Amino acid sequence: MKTLLLADVALTMDGRGAIHYDAGVLLEGTHILAVAPRAQFDGVEAKRVALGRRLLMPGLINAHTHTPMTLFRGLAEGYSLLTLEGWFEGIRLWELAMTPDMVPPAVSVSCAEMIRTGTTCFADQYFYMDRIAPAVRASGMRAALAYGVVELGDANARDWALRATAGFLESLSDDPRLAGWIGPHALFVDNQLTTIQAELALADEYAAGLHIHLATSGEEDAYCLQHYGTTAVQQMKRIGMLDRRLIAAHCLTIPDEDLATLAAAPFTAVIAPSACMRAGKPAAPLKRMLAEGIGVALGTDNVTANNSYDLFKEMQILGKLMSYREGVPNPIPARTIVEMVTTRAASALGLGSETGSLEAGKRADLIAIDLDAPGFAPHRAQDIYTALVYAVSGMSVTDVMVDGRWLMRDGRLLTVDYRAACERLDAAHEALVARRQRLVTDGELMEV
Numbered sequence: 001m002k003t004l005l006l007a008d009v010a011l012t013m014d015g016r017g018a019i020h021y022d023a024g025v026l027l028e029g030t031h032i033l034a035v036a037p038r039a040q041f042d043g044v045e046a047k048r049v050a051l052g053r054r055l056l057m058p059g060l061i062n063a064h065t066h067t068p069m070t071l072f073r074g075l076a077e078g079y080s081l082l083t084l085e086g087w088f089e090g091i092r093l094w095e096l097a098m099t100p101d102m103v104p105p106a107v108s109v110s111c112a113e114m115i116r117t118g119t120t121c122f123a124d125q126y127f128y129m130d131r132i133a134p135a136v137r138a139s140g141m142r143a144a145l146a147y148g149v150v151e152l153g154d155a156n157a158r159d160w161a162l163r164a165t166a167g168f169l170e171s172l173s174d175d176p177r178l179a180g181w182i183g184p185h186a187l188f189v190d191n192q193l194t195t196i197q198a199e200l201a202l203a204d205e206y207a208a209g210l211h212i213h214l215a216t217s218g219e220e221d222a223y224c225l226q227h228y229g230t231t232a233v234q235q236m237k238r239i240g241m242l243d244r245r246l247i248a249a250h251c252l253t254i255p256d257e258d259l260a261t262l263a264a265a266p267f268t269a270v271i272a273p274s275a276c277m278r279a280g281k282p283a284a285p286l287k288r289m290l291a292e293g294i295g296v297a298l299g300t301d302n303v304t305a306n307n308s309y310d311l312f313k314e315m316q317i318l319g320k321l322m323s324y325r326e327g328v329p330n331p332i333p334a335r336t337i338v339e340m341v342t343t344r345a346a347s348a349l350g351l352g353s354e355t356g357s358l359e360a361g362k363r364a365d366l367i368a369i370d371l372d373a374p375g376f377a378p379h380r381a382q383d384i385y386t387a388l389v390y391a392v393s394g395m396s397v398t399d400v401m402v403d404g405r406w407l408m409r410d411g412r413l414l415t416v417d418y419r420a421a422c423e424r425l426d427a428a429h430e431a432l433v434a435r436r437q438r439l440v441t442d443g444e445l446m447e448v
């Protein structure tokens with residue numbers, strides 16, 4: 001049975017930048033059959049769903065998250081999580097006190113908040129990925145899940161993490177919506193060369209992408225200059241890391257002379273402006289990256305550092321931050337910013353032919369936004385991309401669909417019971433605080 005969604009506007013994000021008014025999106029099963037003005041569907045046999053004064057657009061893609069860290073939201077205020085020292089002081093004890101059963105409620109709350117604000121797909125990176133995947137699957141979202149490898153020089157931890165990563169990649173090999181990735185936390189500083197080489201071998205074996213943090217503070221460059229006599233990017237190139245699909249969060253301090261190397265690689269810099277601004281770090285050189293031809297996408301990062309999953313907010317913050325950085329109005333066009341959460345993000349995740357735009361043959365991953373919500377008026381005067389980036393909130397999203405299945409209808413979440421998930425998260429949080437206190441009292445964890 002075909003379904004025809006009818007709405008006032010369809011923003012396709014296709015290569016031609018087509019925007020249809022009084023539009024129809026024809027679906028069959030999990031896929032889009034056609035997107036066109038409604039008149040072209042006259043006589044087509046399909047179940048008609050009249051959405052009315054809505055804007056249909058591709059579901060948004062959050063290219064850098066750590067969903068279990070919703071457990072720590074509010075607990076690391078005042079710490080920069082973009083330096084090893086800040087992570088050590090602000091997060092380490094909480095992570096050591098966390099137990100695997102605390103992960104699923106944090107992931108469910110994360111998925112619910114992403115769906116509520118129009119995100120249909122995300123790239124996650126963390127350990128306990130085996131506990132993350134079932135909660136994501138239950139939400140109906142699409143995701144690239146990177147199994148976090150943190151070793152800090154411990155060979156046993158490394159061997160265990162690598163075996164667990166292989167098992168995880170194997171377990172997702174046939175999943176229709178979840179892709180297994182590999183997530184070295186950060187290179188060189190806390191993943192040794194032998195570990196990175198083992199991760200690259202796994203990436204080849206499972207055709208998996210790599211999701212890392214890069215250039216958050218210059219620590220990798222300092223380490224690589226000392227140990228290898230070159231920058232982190234050049235060392236990555238030397239060991240073959242830039243031959244594989246790679247997404248790298250932040251990219252704040254990459255030396256200018258390394259940008260051309262990244263442009264030639266299947267590499268995407270994931271900009272996370274809120275995390276960067278809240279940590280008091282300088283902004284990534286996005287304008288220069290775009291000019292060089294480097295792949296770029298947008299991510300919220302964890303909500304301990306952000307503290308929101310709303311990609312509409314994040315687009316707005318990015319646009320304003322870049323104006324502030326460059327000292328001119330709108331150095332990054334609003335349309336480019338929307339591409340960073342749609343087409344460009346889809347390409348970064350290897351999903352360019354699957355999602356990221358409303359086009360025939362792609363997956364039915366889409367959202368509807370209320371055109372009567374604050375920010376759109378005057379409707380005929382405003383450029384749609386500008387309204388989406390600078391005026392509209394994720395709370396104006398009314399409906400969300402992934403693979404042809406509604407995850408939210410008229411603002412009501414259908415796959416995640418948000419209230420119940422929040423209650424479970426509150427209980428997990430209480431258990432976390434108590435456990436940390438107990439471990440410190442017993443001398444098993446040392447306060448810094």
Ligand SMILES: [Zn+2]
Binds near residue numbers: 249
């Ligand atoms: Zn991160």
